[in-house]
Amino acid sequence: MALVKVYNRGYDPETRIGELLHTTTVRHAFGMIRREVADPVELTLIEDRIVPTALELTRELSGAWVEGAGRRSVGFSYRAVHERDHWSCAYCGRSVSRTPACEALLATVDHILPVSRGGPSTWTNLVCACKECNNRKADRTPEEAGMLLRVEPYDPALAYRVGGFVERLPVLVTA
Known part of the structure; x- marks a missing residue:
């Protein structure tokens, strides 16, 4: 709504x-x-x-x-980040899981601006990523790693629910 x-x-x-x-x-x-x-x-x-x-x-x-x-406040957790991003990697678009068929598809959370550079753990700096993409990006920004960020992270408190999925305003x- x-x-x-x-x-x-x-x-x-x-x-x-x-x-x-x-x-x-x-x-x-x-x-x-x-x-x-x-x-x-x-x-x-x-x-x-x-x-x-x-x-x-x-x-x-x-x-x-x-x-x-x-x-409305939305409880912040890594699982909530995965839910917001529909359990899809923000870099390659593949589906990820907590119990994947292969190690590369393990669900992780990536800081767009790395923590080592002062990146906060906030809704707008975190995205869902597969383990392979998270390791490839390492301690760099997506631009430095030559990776395209396919989604724009957002705060779910500024969103509405449509058909069971949370969508940005x-x-x-x-x-």
Whole structure:
């Protein structure tokens, strides 16, 4: 389910500066537009439909009503990195496993920027990799190793679930 950001009156879609009040569902966002409570300021295409990704209230809201964005936290673990990447190597695309048929397909987690160079263990610096690719990359960046990173790592807390798979939020298309 995609989430729609709701901004207070005065949001600037070009600079994306404004007071974020909360997030809501696409269904509720359409209701807000229909009731003329909010206007769409950013749209995107999801499954052949144009849906709002950001709304601006038609009247300014003031006071202590403002809530946080309400992000859901996702437990961080190496297994969660494998799940996010669908148990596929980010470099060669092969399926990996905890109990593979051969040692080369053993599931490992690779730091894109190596730990020895200050690379953190964060969602955006870790990818699922087969043992063979992880060893080949060694203590280098993918560019230095001449390897193509086939996926862009992301924080699952900034994603939504579609058909049992976690997908990244779509790139916003401003209206």
